[in-house]
Amino acid sequence: MSEPVKRRYRSPLREEAARRTRAAIRDAATALFVEQGYVRTTVKEIAAAAGVALRTVHAAFPGGKAxxxxxxLDVATAGDEEPVAVADRPGFRAALDDPDRLLPELVRLGTGLLERAGRLLTACQESAGADADMHALNELGARNMAANMRxxxxxxxxxxxxAVPVDEAADVLLTLCSPQVHDLLVHRRGWSxxxxxAWSGRALALLLCTPSDRGEREGSPEPPARP
Known part of the structure:
Protein backbone atom coordinates (compact mmCIF):
# COMPACT_ATOMS: atom_id res chain seq x y z
CA MET A 1 0.00 0.00 0.00
CA SER A 2 1.38 3.36 -0.95
CA GLU A 3 1.89 5.95 1.71
CA PRO A 4 -0.69 8.76 1.82
CA VAL A 5 0.45 11.97 0.16
CA LYS A 6 1.03 14.70 2.68
CA ARG A 7 -0.76 17.91 1.82
CA ARG A 8 1.14 21.13 2.09
CA TYR A 9 -0.24 23.26 4.88
CA ARG A 10 -1.18 26.77 3.83
CA SER A 11 -2.03 29.47 6.30
CA PRO A 12 -3.65 32.58 4.77
CA LEU A 13 -2.90 34.53 7.93
CA ARG A 14 0.76 33.57 7.83
CA GLU A 15 0.99 34.38 4.13
CA GLU A 16 -0.60 37.80 4.68
CA ALA A 17 1.80 38.51 7.55
CA ALA A 18 4.73 37.57 5.31
CA ARG A 19 3.38 39.83 2.55
CA ARG A 20 3.07 42.75 4.99
CA THR A 21 6.60 42.16 6.28
CA ARG A 22 7.94 42.06 2.74
CA ALA A 23 6.12 45.30 1.89
CA ALA A 24 7.44 46.99 5.03
CA ILE A 25 11.00 46.02 4.11
CA ARG A 26 10.48 47.20 0.54
CA ASP A 27 9.00 50.55 1.64
CA ALA A 28 11.78 51.18 4.16
CA ALA A 29 14.39 50.34 1.55
CA THR A 30 12.76 52.64 -1.01
CA ALA A 31 13.00 55.61 1.35
CA LEU A 32 16.67 54.88 2.04
CA PHE A 33 17.54 54.35 -1.62
CA VAL A 34 15.96 57.71 -2.49
CA GLU A 35 17.51 59.55 0.46
CA GLN A 36 21.08 58.27 0.36
CA GLY A 37 21.47 56.22 -2.81
CA TYR A 38 21.71 52.52 -3.51
CA VAL A 39 25.43 52.06 -2.89
CA ARG A 40 25.46 53.72 0.54
CA THR A 41 22.39 51.87 1.79
CA THR A 42 23.07 48.65 3.71
CA VAL A 43 20.78 45.71 4.42
CA LYS A 44 21.34 46.35 8.12
CA GLU A 45 19.98 49.88 7.73
CA ILE A 46 17.00 48.56 5.80
CA ALA A 47 16.21 46.08 8.60
CA ALA A 48 16.42 48.83 11.22
CA ALA A 49 14.21 51.18 9.22
CA ALA A 50 11.64 48.42 8.66
CA GLY A 51 11.68 47.45 12.33
CA VAL A 52 12.60 43.81 11.67
CA ALA A 53 15.55 41.57 12.41
CA LEU A 54 18.36 41.34 9.88
CA ARG A 55 17.65 37.61 9.43
CA THR A 56 14.05 38.48 8.52
CA VAL A 57 15.29 40.62 5.63
CA HIS A 58 17.57 37.84 4.42
CA ALA A 59 14.72 35.33 4.65
CA ALA A 60 12.32 37.56 2.72
CA PHE A 61 14.89 38.61 0.11
CA PRO A 62 17.56 35.91 -0.31
CA GLY A 63 19.02 37.93 -3.19
CA GLY A 64 19.92 40.73 -0.80
CA LYS A 65 19.89 44.43 -1.52
CA ALA A 66 19.71 44.00 -5.30
CA LEU A 73 11.25 49.49 -8.56
CA ASP A 74 8.85 46.97 -10.13
CA VAL A 75 6.10 47.78 -7.63
CA ALA A 76 6.65 51.54 -7.85
CA THR A 77 6.65 51.44 -11.64
CA ALA A 78 3.44 49.42 -11.91
CA GLY A 79 1.68 50.90 -8.88
CA ASP A 80 0.82 47.42 -7.57
CA GLU A 81 2.32 43.97 -7.06
CA GLU A 82 0.94 42.45 -10.27
CA PRO A 83 3.81 41.12 -12.45
CA VAL A 84 2.60 42.94 -15.59
CA ALA A 85 4.51 45.85 -17.11
CA VAL A 86 2.62 49.12 -17.59
CA ALA A 87 3.18 48.97 -21.36
CA ASP A 88 1.53 45.52 -21.46
CA ARG A 89 -1.59 46.49 -19.54
CA PRO A 90 -4.96 46.69 -21.31
CA GLY A 91 -5.43 50.45 -20.81
CA PHE A 92 -2.19 51.37 -22.52
CA ARG A 93 -2.59 48.76 -25.28
CA ALA A 94 -6.08 50.09 -26.03
CA ALA A 95 -4.80 53.68 -26.17
CA LEU A 96 -2.36 52.72 -28.92
CA ASP A 97 -5.37 52.08 -31.16
CA ASP A 98 -7.15 55.32 -30.23
CA PRO A 99 -5.38 58.44 -31.55
CA ASP A 100 -7.48 60.77 -29.42
CA ARG A 101 -6.57 58.91 -26.22
CA LEU A 102 -2.95 58.07 -26.93
CA LEU A 103 -1.07 61.18 -25.77
CA PRO A 104 -3.45 61.95 -22.86
CA GLU A 105 -3.14 58.35 -21.64
CA LEU A 106 0.64 58.43 -22.04
CA VAL A 107 0.81 61.62 -19.98
CA ARG A 108 -1.55 60.25 -17.32
CA LEU A 109 0.28 56.95 -16.96
CA GLY A 110 3.71 58.55 -17.25
CA THR A 111 3.03 61.17 -14.59
CA GLY A 112 1.75 58.54 -12.17
CA LEU A 113 4.69 56.28 -12.86
CA LEU A 114 7.24 59.05 -12.34
CA GLU A 115 5.54 60.22 -9.15
CA ARG A 116 5.89 56.71 -7.76
CA ALA A 117 9.16 55.54 -9.30
CA GLY A 118 11.00 58.56 -10.69
CA ARG A 119 13.36 59.00 -7.79
CA LEU A 120 14.16 55.29 -7.66
CA LEU A 121 14.98 55.43 -11.37
CA THR A 122 17.27 58.38 -10.68
CA ALA A 123 18.93 56.47 -7.81
CA CYS A 124 19.48 53.53 -10.15
CA GLN A 125 21.08 55.72 -12.80
CA GLU A 126 23.28 57.51 -10.28
CA SER A 127 24.54 54.17 -8.92
CA ALA A 128 25.10 52.56 -12.32
CA GLY A 129 28.77 53.55 -12.47
CA ALA A 130 29.57 52.01 -9.09
CA ASP A 131 27.49 48.84 -8.98
CA ALA A 132 27.16 46.08 -11.58
CA ASP A 133 23.55 45.23 -10.66
CA MET A 134 22.48 48.85 -11.00
CA HIS A 135 24.37 49.18 -14.27
CA ALA A 136 22.55 46.21 -15.76
CA LEU A 137 19.18 47.38 -14.44
CA ASN A 138 19.74 50.91 -15.73
CA GLU A 139 20.69 49.62 -19.18
CA LEU A 140 17.62 47.37 -19.30
CA GLY A 141 15.36 50.21 -18.21
CA ALA A 142 16.80 52.54 -20.84
CA ARG A 143 16.22 49.97 -23.58
CA ASN A 144 12.65 49.31 -22.45
CA MET A 145 11.87 53.02 -22.24
CA ALA A 146 13.27 53.66 -25.72
CA ALA A 147 11.26 50.74 -27.12
CA ASN A 148 8.04 51.95 -25.48
CA MET A 149 8.47 55.49 -26.79
CA ARG A 150 9.18 54.11 -30.26
CA ALA A 163 4.31 66.20 -37.98
CA VAL A 164 7.91 64.95 -37.59
CA PRO A 165 9.77 61.75 -38.54
CA VAL A 166 9.23 58.71 -36.31
CA ASP A 167 12.86 58.73 -35.12
CA GLU A 168 12.59 62.33 -33.99
CA ALA A 169 9.23 61.70 -32.34
CA ALA A 170 10.64 58.74 -30.40
CA ASP A 171 13.55 60.87 -29.18
CA VAL A 172 11.26 63.74 -28.15
CA LEU A 173 9.03 61.33 -26.23
CA LEU A 174 12.08 59.72 -24.59
CA THR A 175 13.36 63.14 -23.49
CA LEU A 176 10.18 64.82 -22.27
CA CYS A 177 8.90 61.70 -20.49
CA SER A 178 12.23 61.01 -18.78
CA PRO A 179 12.66 60.85 -14.99
CA GLN A 180 15.33 63.56 -15.32
CA VAL A 181 12.87 66.14 -16.70
CA HIS A 182 10.24 65.15 -14.13
CA ASP A 183 12.79 65.43 -11.31
CA LEU A 184 13.95 68.84 -12.52
CA LEU A 185 10.48 70.36 -12.77
CA VAL A 186 8.67 68.66 -9.87
CA HIS A 187 11.36 68.10 -7.26
CA ARG A 188 13.81 70.89 -8.05
CA ARG A 189 11.58 73.63 -9.44
CA GLY A 190 8.58 72.86 -7.27
CA TRP A 191 5.96 72.16 -9.92
CA SER A 192 2.88 70.20 -8.85
CA ALA A 198 -0.54 69.76 -18.23
CA TRP A 199 2.80 71.06 -19.52
CA SER A 200 3.85 67.63 -20.73
CA GLY A 201 0.65 67.17 -22.71
CA ARG A 202 0.93 70.60 -24.37
CA ALA A 203 4.64 70.21 -25.11
CA LEU A 204 4.22 66.79 -26.70
CA ALA A 205 1.30 67.94 -28.83
CA LEU A 206 3.17 71.04 -29.97
CA LEU A 207 6.39 69.21 -30.84
CA LEU A 208 4.89 66.07 -32.38
CA CYS A 209 1.44 66.58 -33.79
CA THR A 210 0.17 68.07 -37.02
CA PRO A 211 -1.41 71.54 -36.60
CA SER A 212 -4.94 70.19 -37.10
CA ASP A 213 -4.43 67.68 -34.27
CA ARG A 214 -3.10 70.13 -31.67
CA GLY A 215 -6.29 71.96 -30.85
CA GLU A 216 -7.82 69.59 -28.34
CA ARG A 217 -4.53 68.90 -26.59
CA GLU A 218 -3.46 72.55 -26.60
CA GLY A 219 -6.74 73.32 -24.88
CA SER A 220 -5.52 71.69 -21.69
CA PRO A 221 -6.02 73.80 -18.55
CA GLU A 222 -3.33 76.39 -18.03
CA PRO A 223 -0.98 75.63 -15.13
CA PRO A 224 -1.43 77.77 -12.04
CA ALA A 225 0.79 80.83 -11.88
CA ARG A 226 3.83 80.54 -9.70
CA PRO A 227 3.83 82.87 -6.70
Whole structure:
Protein backbone atom coordinates (compact mmCIF):
# COMPACT_ATOMS: atom_id res chain seq x y z
CA MET A 1 0.00 0.00 0.00
CA SER A 2 1.38 3.36 -0.95
CA GLU A 3 1.89 5.95 1.71
CA PRO A 4 -0.69 8.76 1.82
CA VAL A 5 0.45 11.97 0.16
CA LYS A 6 1.03 14.70 2.68
CA ARG A 7 -0.76 17.91 1.82
CA ARG A 8 1.14 21.13 2.09
CA TYR A 9 -0.24 23.26 4.88
CA ARG A 10 -1.18 26.77 3.83
CA SER A 11 -2.03 29.47 6.30
CA PRO A 12 -3.65 32.58 4.77
CA LEU A 13 -2.90 34.53 7.93
CA ARG A 14 0.76 33.57 7.83
CA GLU A 15 0.99 34.38 4.13
CA GLU A 16 -0.60 37.80 4.68
CA ALA A 17 1.80 38.51 7.55
CA ALA A 18 4.73 37.57 5.31
CA ARG A 19 3.38 39.83 2.55
CA ARG A 20 3.07 42.75 4.99
CA THR A 21 6.60 42.16 6.28
CA ARG A 22 7.94 42.06 2.74
CA ALA A 23 6.12 45.30 1.89
CA ALA A 24 7.44 46.99 5.03
CA ILE A 25 11.00 46.02 4.11
CA ARG A 26 10.48 47.20 0.54
CA ASP A 27 9.00 50.55 1.64
CA ALA A 28 11.78 51.18 4.16
CA ALA A 29 14.39 50.34 1.55
CA THR A 30 12.76 52.64 -1.01
CA ALA A 31 13.00 55.61 1.35
CA LEU A 32 16.67 54.88 2.04
CA PHE A 33 17.54 54.35 -1.62
CA VAL A 34 15.96 57.71 -2.49
CA GLU A 35 17.51 59.55 0.46
CA GLN A 36 21.08 58.27 0.36
CA GLY A 37 21.47 56.22 -2.81
CA TYR A 38 21.71 52.52 -3.51
CA VAL A 39 25.43 52.06 -2.89
CA ARG A 40 25.46 53.72 0.54
CA THR A 41 22.39 51.87 1.79
CA THR A 42 23.07 48.65 3.71
CA VAL A 43 20.78 45.71 4.42
CA LYS A 44 21.34 46.35 8.12
CA GLU A 45 19.98 49.88 7.73
CA ILE A 46 17.00 48.56 5.80
CA ALA A 47 16.21 46.08 8.60
CA ALA A 48 16.42 48.83 11.22
CA ALA A 49 14.21 51.18 9.22
CA ALA A 50 11.64 48.42 8.66
CA GLY A 51 11.68 47.45 12.33
CA VAL A 52 12.60 43.81 11.67
CA ALA A 53 15.55 41.57 12.41
CA LEU A 54 18.36 41.34 9.88
CA ARG A 55 17.65 37.61 9.43
CA THR A 56 14.05 38.48 8.52
CA VAL A 57 15.29 40.62 5.63
CA HIS A 58 17.57 37.84 4.42
CA ALA A 59 14.72 35.33 4.65
CA ALA A 60 12.32 37.56 2.72
CA PHE A 61 14.89 38.61 0.11
CA PRO A 62 17.56 35.91 -0.31
CA GLY A 63 19.02 37.93 -3.19
CA GLY A 64 19.92 40.73 -0.80
CA LYS A 65 19.89 44.43 -1.52
CA ALA A 66 19.71 44.00 -5.30
CA UNK A 67 16.57 41.87 -5.03
CA UNK A 68 14.97 44.44 -2.73
CA UNK A 69 15.72 47.26 -5.16
CA UNK A 70 14.41 45.29 -8.15
CA UNK A 71 11.12 44.55 -6.40
CA UNK A 72 10.79 48.10 -5.07
CA LEU A 73 11.25 49.49 -8.56
CA ASP A 74 8.85 46.97 -10.13
CA VAL A 75 6.10 47.78 -7.63
CA ALA A 76 6.65 51.54 -7.85
CA THR A 77 6.65 51.44 -11.64
CA ALA A 78 3.44 49.42 -11.91
CA GLY A 79 1.68 50.90 -8.88
CA ASP A 80 0.82 47.42 -7.57
CA GLU A 81 2.32 43.97 -7.06
CA GLU A 82 0.94 42.45 -10.27
CA PRO A 83 3.81 41.12 -12.45
CA VAL A 84 2.60 42.94 -15.59
CA ALA A 85 4.51 45.85 -17.11
CA VAL A 86 2.62 49.12 -17.59
CA ALA A 87 3.18 48.97 -21.36
CA ASP A 88 1.53 45.52 -21.46
CA ARG A 89 -1.59 46.49 -19.54
CA PRO A 90 -4.96 46.69 -21.31
CA GLY A 91 -5.43 50.45 -20.81
CA PHE A 92 -2.19 51.37 -22.52
CA ARG A 93 -2.59 48.76 -25.28
CA ALA A 94 -6.08 50.09 -26.03
CA ALA A 95 -4.80 53.68 -26.17
CA LEU A 96 -2.36 52.72 -28.92
CA ASP A 97 -5.37 52.08 -31.16
CA ASP A 98 -7.15 55.32 -30.23
CA PRO A 99 -5.38 58.44 -31.55
CA ASP A 100 -7.48 60.77 -29.42
CA ARG A 101 -6.57 58.91 -26.22
CA LEU A 102 -2.95 58.07 -26.93
CA LEU A 103 -1.07 61.18 -25.77
CA PRO A 104 -3.45 61.95 -22.86
CA GLU A 105 -3.14 58.35 -21.64
CA LEU A 106 0.64 58.43 -22.04
CA VAL A 107 0.81 61.62 -19.98
CA ARG A 108 -1.55 60.25 -17.32
CA LEU A 109 0.28 56.95 -16.96
CA GLY A 110 3.71 58.55 -17.25
CA THR A 111 3.03 61.17 -14.59
CA GLY A 112 1.75 58.54 -12.17
CA LEU A 113 4.69 56.28 -12.86
CA LEU A 114 7.24 59.05 -12.34
CA GLU A 115 5.54 60.22 -9.15
CA ARG A 116 5.89 56.71 -7.76
CA ALA A 117 9.16 55.54 -9.30
CA GLY A 118 11.00 58.56 -10.69
CA ARG A 119 13.36 59.00 -7.79
CA LEU A 120 14.16 55.29 -7.66
CA LEU A 121 14.98 55.43 -11.37
CA THR A 122 17.27 58.38 -10.68
CA ALA A 123 18.93 56.47 -7.81
CA CYS A 124 19.48 53.53 -10.15
CA GLN A 125 21.08 55.72 -12.80
CA GLU A 126 23.28 57.51 -10.28
CA SER A 127 24.54 54.17 -8.92
CA ALA A 128 25.10 52.56 -12.32
CA GLY A 129 28.77 53.55 -12.47
CA ALA A 130 29.57 52.01 -9.09
CA ASP A 131 27.49 48.84 -8.98
CA ALA A 132 27.16 46.08 -11.58
CA ASP A 133 23.55 45.23 -10.66
CA MET A 134 22.48 48.85 -11.00
CA HIS A 135 24.37 49.18 -14.27
CA ALA A 136 22.55 46.21 -15.76
CA LEU A 137 19.18 47.38 -14.44
CA ASN A 138 19.74 50.91 -15.73
CA GLU A 139 20.69 49.62 -19.18
CA LEU A 140 17.62 47.37 -19.30
CA GLY A 141 15.36 50.21 -18.21
CA ALA A 142 16.80 52.54 -20.84
CA ARG A 143 16.22 49.97 -23.58
CA ASN A 144 12.65 49.31 -22.45
CA MET A 145 11.87 53.02 -22.24
CA ALA A 146 13.27 53.66 -25.72
CA ALA A 147 11.26 50.74 -27.12
CA ASN A 148 8.04 51.95 -25.48
CA MET A 149 8.47 55.49 -26.79
CA ARG A 150 9.18 54.11 -30.26
CA UNK A 151 5.93 52.15 -30.04
CA UNK A 152 4.03 55.35 -29.20
CA UNK A 153 5.71 57.28 -32.03
CA UNK A 154 4.86 54.54 -34.53
CA UNK A 155 1.25 54.49 -33.33
CA UNK A 156 0.98 58.26 -33.83
CA UNK A 157 2.40 57.91 -37.32
CA UNK A 158 0.02 55.06 -38.10
CA UNK A 159 -2.89 57.31 -37.15
CA UNK A 160 -1.57 60.18 -39.25
CA UNK A 161 -0.93 62.41 -36.24
CA UNK A 162 2.83 63.00 -36.56
CA ALA A 163 4.31 66.20 -37.98
CA VAL A 164 7.91 64.95 -37.59
CA PRO A 165 9.77 61.75 -38.54
CA VAL A 166 9.23 58.71 -36.31
CA ASP A 167 12.86 58.73 -35.12
CA GLU A 168 12.59 62.33 -33.99
CA ALA A 169 9.23 61.70 -32.34
CA ALA A 170 10.64 58.74 -30.40
CA ASP A 171 13.55 60.87 -29.18
CA VAL A 172 11.26 63.74 -28.15
CA LEU A 173 9.03 61.33 -26.23
CA LEU A 174 12.08 59.72 -24.59
CA THR A 175 13.36 63.14 -23.49
CA LEU A 176 10.18 64.82 -22.27
CA CYS A 177 8.90 61.70 -20.49
CA SER A 178 12.23 61.01 -18.78
CA PRO A 179 12.66 60.85 -14.99
CA GLN A 180 15.33 63.56 -15.32
CA VAL A 181 12.87 66.14 -16.70
CA HIS A 182 10.24 65.15 -14.13
CA ASP A 183 12.79 65.43 -11.31
CA LEU A 184 13.95 68.84 -12.52
CA LEU A 185 10.48 70.36 -12.77
CA VAL A 186 8.67 68.66 -9.87
CA HIS A 187 11.36 68.10 -7.26
CA ARG A 188 13.81 70.89 -8.05
CA ARG A 189 11.58 73.63 -9.44
CA GLY A 190 8.58 72.86 -7.27
CA TRP A 191 5.96 72.16 -9.92
CA SER A 192 2.88 70.20 -8.85
CA UNK A 193 2.21 66.88 -10.59
CA UNK A 194 -0.85 68.50 -12.17
CA UNK A 195 1.19 71.34 -13.60
CA UNK A 196 3.80 68.91 -14.89
CA UNK A 197 1.15 66.76 -16.58
CA ALA A 198 -0.54 69.76 -18.23
CA TRP A 199 2.80 71.06 -19.52
CA SER A 200 3.85 67.63 -20.73
CA GLY A 201 0.65 67.17 -22.71
CA ARG A 202 0.93 70.60 -24.37
CA ALA A 203 4.64 70.21 -25.11
CA LEU A 204 4.22 66.79 -26.70
CA ALA A 205 1.30 67.94 -28.83
CA LEU A 206 3.17 71.04 -29.97
CA LEU A 207 6.39 69.21 -30.84
CA LEU A 208 4.89 66.07 -32.38
CA CYS A 209 1.44 66.58 -33.79
CA THR A 210 0.17 68.07 -37.02
CA PRO A 211 -1.41 71.54 -36.60
CA SER A 212 -4.94 70.19 -37.10
CA ASP A 213 -4.43 67.68 -34.27
CA ARG A 214 -3.10 70.13 -31.67
CA GLY A 215 -6.29 71.96 -30.85
CA GLU A 216 -7.82 69.59 -28.34
CA ARG A 217 -4.53 68.90 -26.59
CA GLU A 218 -3.46 72.55 -26.60
CA GLY A 219 -6.74 73.32 -24.88
CA SER A 220 -5.52 71.69 -21.69
CA PRO A 221 -6.02 73.80 -18.55
CA GLU A 222 -3.33 76.39 -18.03
CA PRO A 223 -0.98 75.63 -15.13
CA PRO A 224 -1.43 77.77 -12.04
CA ALA A 225 0.79 80.83 -11.88
CA ARG A 226 3.83 80.54 -9.70
CA PRO A 227 3.83 82.87 -6.70
Missing amino acids: EIFHEA TVAEALERHGRL PERYA
